[in-house]
Amino acid sequence: MSNEKKKNVLAAICGLLFAFGLGLGGMTNPLKVQAFLDVLGKWDPSLLFVMGGGIAVGFWTFRAAKRRAHPFLGGDFGWPRATRIDAQLLAGAAIFGVGWGLTGYCPGPALVALGAGRIAPVVAVSSMVLGMLATQAVTRRRGEHA
């Protein structure tokens, strides 16, 4: 198998595992996600356990990855280069949180929920893609003028 094929198989396995974990953890249920965000109502802290479980594994494996020169399948690590905590990061995170609270869907669970055969996730994902494309177009144009 060529390396590119291996990387594609890996990506498919990771996507499947991710969908499995999100469903198991309760993240594919928007009402459960909103119950986590409903701190002033009947708060359901379950999603803290999802984050905790993921970080408990990720903390060690990201440390191991940082010590390596190359990933196992070759190529380079795509470590994020941005380090600044700037207005764009804060505004983006704030806007994302409002959308997350309104819908109960962040991007991963919304994509998994496309498999549910309901209209709501289709609407959420289509408008999410529109929002991404619109923002990319605006930031690209601003970048050209800067």
Place this chain on the structure above:
Amino acid sequence: MMGFTPVGSTLGGLVLGVAISLLILFDGRIAGIAGILGRSFGARGAELSWRLYFLGGLVVGGLLWRLVSPGVFGVASSTGLGTMAIGGFLVGVGTTLGNGCTSGHGLCGISRLSPRSIVATLVFVATGMLTVAVTRGRL
């Protein structure tokens, strides 16, 4: 699936941890779903194909959940489609501007102790909580 589910949620989190670990250790990629989707537009060749395989895995995983245990999607939400459209749009704008979502900043970023991701996660959880407090009339 409603109510406090510490065991299932921890197990789900551990599975997510394995998924993000495989992707970083074997291919050097950060499993941030917003980034994987958003940067697939305009990508070509190998840079596009792994994204499509990952996103395909997510959707096929959803189809499998529907066959095995459709309850994971919860009861049909009372959230109107207009709210879904506006909220979804804001998710797209916010994750693009802020370079990440619950997985990219929340799981991967905090796992590598990135101050940027820790701050982003605190902000989107805070505005998410504020939004639910407002829409459910808690304030």
